[in-house]
Amino acid sequence: MGYTKRMLWMIPLMLAISFLSFGLVRMAPGGPFDRERKPASPEIERRIREKYHLDEPVLKQYGRYLMGILGGDLGPSLKYRNHTVTEIVVQGLPISMGLGLCAFVCALGLGIPLGLYTAARKGGFGEVAGTFLAVLLVSVPGFVIGPLLVMELGIRWRLLPVALLESPAHWILPVVTLGLYFAGRVARLLREGMLSVRNADFVMAARSKGLSDLEVMLRHTFRIGVLPVVSYSGPMLADLMTGSFVVENLFQIPGMGVFMVNSSLSRDYTMIVGLVLVYAWLLLVLNLVVDMAYRVLDPRIRHED
Amino acid sequence: MKTEPTAVARGDSRSRAWGRFASQRVAVCGAWVLVVCMTILLLWPWVQQFDPAMIGDRQFSAPDAEHWLGTDVHGRDMLSRVMHGARMSMLVGLAGAGVSLVIGVIWGALAGYVGGRLDAMMMRLVDILYSLPSIIFVIVLITTLEGVVKRWMSGLVTSEFASVTRVTLLFVGLGGVSWLTMSRIVRGQVMALRDRPFVVASRALGAGQWHILRRHILPNILGVVVVYATLTVPAVVLYESFLSFLGLGIQPPQASLGSLIAEGASQINSVRIYWWLIAYPSVVLAGLLMVLSFLGDGLRDALEVRSD
Numbered sequence: 001m002g003y004t005k006r007m008l009w010m011i012p013l014m015l016a017i018s019f020l021s022f023g024l025v026r027m028a029p030g031g032p033f034d035r036e037r038k039p040a041s042p043e044i045e046r047r048i049r050e051k052y053h054l055d056e057p058v059l060k061q062y063g064r065y066l067m068g069i070l071g072g073d074l075g076p077s078l079k080y081r082n083h084t085v086t087e088i089v090v091q092g093l094p095i096s097m098g099l100g101l102c103a104f105v106c107a108l109g110l111g112i113p114l115g116l117y118t119a120a121r122k123g124g125f126g127e128v129a130g131t132f133l134a135v136l137l138v139s140v141p142g143f144v145i146g147p148l149l150v151m152e153l154g155i156r157w158r159l160l161p162v163a164l165l166e167s168p169a170h171w172i173l174p175v176v177t178l179g180l181y182f183a184g185r186v187a188r189l190l191r192e193g194m195l196s197v198r199n200a201d202f203v204m205a206a207r208s209k210g211l212s213d214l215e216v217m218l219r220h221t222f223r224i225g226v227l228p229v230v231s232y233s234g235p236m237l238a239d240l241m242t243g244s245f246v247v248e249n250l251f252q253i254p255g256m257g258v259f260m261v262n263s264s265l266s267r268d269y270t271m272i273v274g275l276v277l278v279y280a281w282l283l284l285v286l287n288l289v290v291d292m293a294y295r296v297l298d299p300r301i302r303h304e305d
Numbered sequence: 306m307k308t309e310p311t312a313v314a315r316g317d318s319r320s321r322a323w324g325r326f327a328s329q330r331v332a333v334c335g336a337w338v339l340v341v342c343m344t345i346l347l348l349w350p351w352v353q354q355f356d357p358a359m360i361g362d363r364q365f366s367a368p369d370a371e372h373w374l375g376t377d378v379h380g381r382d383m384l385s386r387v388m389h390g391a392r393m394s395m396l397v398g399l400a401g402a403g404v405s406l407v408i409g410v411i412w413g414a415l416a417g418y419v420g421g422r423l424d425a426m427m428m429r430l431v432d433i434l435y436s437l438p439s440i441i442f443v444i445v446l447i448t449t450l451e452g453v454v455k456r457w458m459s460g461l462v463t464s465e466f467a468s469v470t471r472v473t474l475l476f477v478g479l480g481g482v483s484w485l486t487m488s489r490i491v492r493g494q495v496m497a498l499r500d501r502p503f504v505v506a507s508r509a510l511g512a513g514q515w516h517i518l519r520r521h522i523l524p525n526i527l528g529v530v531v532v533y534a535t536l537t538v539p540a541v542v543l544y545e546s547f548l549s550f551l552g553l554g555i556q557p558p559q560a561s562l563g564s565l566i567a568e569g570a571s572q573i574n575s576v577r578i579y580w581w582l583i584a585y586p587s588v589v590l591a592g593l594l595m596v597l598s599f600l601g602d603g604l605r606d607a608l609e610v611r612s613d
Contacts, residue, residue, distance in 0.1 A: 016433050021441075028445050029452030135602075139594035141543060143550050144587040147570060151578075188602075235435075242438065245551070261551060264444040272441060280436040 003288070010284050014277065018069075021276040022062050025269050032078035032267045052078060065273070074277070075270035079263070085274040088259065092243070093278065095165070096255035099174060099247075100240030106179030107236070111186025112229070118187065119194035119225070120217060131191070137184025142246045146177040150250070163252045174251045178244055182236055186229055194225035227298055234290035238283040242275075332603015335596045342596065346392050355382035357389045358558055365572075365579050375581040378572060386560055387585050391593060393561040394542050397476050397554075398597075401541035404480025406534045409487025414526075416488070417495030418518060428492065431485050439482045443544070444553060447478040468559055475554055479541050487533055494526045528608045536601035539594045546590055562590040 033048060049055045053064060068075055074085035111134075118130035154162035154173065161170045197203060198221065206220040207213075243257025256275070263271035355361075355372070361380030368375040374383035416427040434442075454470050498504060504521050512520075546563030548554035550570075555561040560568075569583030 013433060013436070017436060020433065021437065024442075024445050024449070028449040029455075030448070131602075135595050135598045136591070139539070139543075139591045139598060140587075141546060141550075141590070143547070143570070144566065144583075144591070147573075147583075245440075246547075260438060260440055261444070264441045265553075272445075276437055276441060279438040283436045 003292070006288060006291075010281075010288075013284065014280060015066075017280045018066070018273060018277055019062065021273050022065065022269075023058070025264070025267070025272045026058055028267065030267050032269060052076065065270070069277075074274035077268055077271050079266045079268040079271065085271050088271070089256070089274060089278055092254060092256040092259065093241075095253060096243035096248075096257060097241045099171070099178065099253065099255060100237065100243070102171060102175040103178035103182065103240050104233070104237055106175050107182035107186050107240075108229075108233075110179070110183035112190060112226075114183070114187035115190025115194065115229075116217065116222070118191045119198075119221075120213070122195065122198070130187075134184045134187040134191070137180050138188070139184075140180075142177055142181060142244065143250075145180060146173075146246060146250045149173055149177060165251075165253060174247050174253060177250070178240065178247045182240065185232065185236070189228040189232055190225060193228040194221055197221055197224045200224070223297065223299065227294065230294055230297060231290060234287040235283065237286050238279060241282060242279050332599055332606070335599030335603065339596045339600055342593070343395070346388065346395060349385075349388045349392065353385050353388070355385045357381060357385040357560070368581055374585050375579070377568070377582055383581060383585060386565060387562070387589055390560045390562045390565045390586060391589050393472070393555055393559060394545060394563070394590070394593070397472065397479065397545045397561065398538045398542035400476035401479035401483065401545070402534050402537040404477055405484040405487055405537055405541070406530060408480065409484035410491050410526075410530055412484065413488035413491025413493075414495050414518065414522065417492035418499060418514075418522065420496070420499075424492070428489075431488055434482075435485055442482055443478050443548065446481055447474050447553070450474050450477065468556060471556055472559070475545060475548070476541075479544055479548075483537055483541060483544075487530070487537070490529060490533055491526055494529055495522055498522050498525055532601065532604045532608055535597070535604055539597040539601070542590075542594060542597070562586045562593075566590070 031054075033045065046055070053061055056064075065075060072086065074089065077083050077085050077088060080088065114130055114134055118127050118134065121127045121130065150162045150173065153159045160173050161167075162173060164170060165174075194217075203216060203221055206216045211219070242260065243255040245257045245261045247253065248255045248257040256278075259271060260275055262268075263275060359381060361376060361382070363372075363376055364378060364380045366372060366376045366380075368383075372382050372384065374387060377383060377386065412427060412431075416424040451470070451474055454474070498521070504517060507517055507521055545554055545561060546566070549561045549563030550567045552564075552567065555564050557564070565586035566583055569579070569586065572579050572582055
């Protein structure tokens with residue numbers, strides 16, 4: 001099957017990714033302690049650098065970092081004192097993952113019907129309207145749609161709470177804000193996939209058996225047409241589960257997305273590399289899962305075995 | 306004699322593609338709207354009534370006959386600011402897509418054409434870059450490059466020069482993270498073309514590698530490349546607006562649509578909402594992105610390019 005080989009490949013891949021990101025953040029000008037109040041003396045600054053081993057050669061630091069990772073330690077955060085990166089990830093990631101999973105369901109729940117509808121109404125007004133809606137969804141950035149939803153649904157109509165995560169109702173606005181863009185992407189991919197097999201032989205065969213359009217679409221075309229969506233869902237889930245800066249900032253959610261932006265701004269070296277590794281690991285694992293799902297779903301691959 | 310049939314066939318397929326494109330009414334509408342928008346944006350500095358940087362006495366005035374889209378915190382005309390912001394966003398989008406096109410085509414064509422070990426290595430690197438979160442990558446890339454440029458240019462830095470470097474870095478950085486898919490598509494196309502009979506024939510006739518690449522491979526992947534570049538433009542515009550919204554993109558006094566939206570959002574308070582500061586740049590941004598997407602989709606459907 002080759003899955004063992006791919007899982008083994010993940011080790012050198014992760015090593016390369018960690019090396020690349022470690023080197024890249026060190027090349028950026030400025031350091032993690034630049035924006036603090038000026039230290040009392042160069043002596044103190046030297047001691048701080050010594051404490052975090054920043055005075056050593058970069059390669060030696062990298063080696064030390066890798067040894068730490070083997071023990072599950074991503075190192076101390078240079079910006080959030082007295083917190084390790086592992087602690088911050090362990091606190092934030094489950095929240096972001098929960099939110100991301102809900103947004104994923106929301107994206108599929110809205111995107112798949114919309115994509116099917118536009119594919120089914122090919123050539124009619126329904127297609128134009130549906131495509132328009134899908135393009136609109138991918139064209140309105142989250143930092144526009146989020147405040148709009150908050151102002152209308154949250155403040156003017158007082159239907160939904162606008163911040164924090166206390167009851168299920170609190171989840172609705174952030175999940176929708178996060179999911180709408182991806183729903184548009186899913187709808188577009190599904191339409192493209194459905195139309196690409198519209199005239200394939202097996203669809204013709206199904207149609208000539210006398211199946212209704214709806215049955216042909218759901219039982220035959222959909223199984224192939226959904227495949228682009230399947231392969232997109234790996235990267236989509238990785239993006240969603242590591243959190244979004246805009247949504248977490250807007251709704252005051254203590255997830256990971258805020259750290260993604262802030263850590264690279266404040267040159268929090270260990271935090272940046274830690275987050276890159278978490279993201280990359282998630283992406284690699286999810287892509288593997290997606291490929292497995294692909295094998296199960298695509299009859300063309302399945303019968304080759 | 307020999308070139309005759311191919312020329313006809315090519316003209317034919319081109320006109321067929323054009324026919325399919327024209328049948329995509331939405332895409333054609335998009336193309337026309339885009340042409341009109343671009344003309345207005347290009348000519349705007351010569352027809353504007355107010356300079357976008359001109360500070361006026363009337364702060365936060367709502368849209369009226371004098372200032373069609375109202376004014377901002379410094380009494381600057383919003384219509385002019387939105388227009389100049391849209392110019393900036395489009396500039397970054399087009400240039401960023403251009404950068405990603407150049408890197409992606411060179412990378413993909415080289416990997417696909419040479420093949421073997423080099424191909425495996427180059428594509429493995431693309432895989433690695435795919436698994437880095439691009440937001441961190443962009444921020445680090447932009448700040449790193451900025452530091453390098455500043456070190457080079459220390460001494461002759463004026464404020465005008467600094468803003469030009471910022472814009473340049475922005476599209477180099479954005480192009481630097483958006484070429485991955487382009488390179489994969491180009492590689493696939495080149496690999497499919499490499500062993501086609503007409504290329505093999507050309508090689509048998511003694512044509513050099515460079516000649517084959519330039520005369521046979523590149524013209525044949527041009528359509529795919531242009532379509533995908535068209536689809537990259539809105540992605541880069543969206544990314545730029547996000548960075549500018551965070552305050553990492555275009556710096557004042559220059560503005561892009563993203564930084565205008567951020568500025569409008571920062572003026573929201575519980576007493577009054579100056580809706581025109583946020584609504585107009587948002588509408589223009591969404592409209593621009595939609596038109597670009599419709600055009601790209603239409604082109605893709607017409608040329609039957611698949612992105613996977």
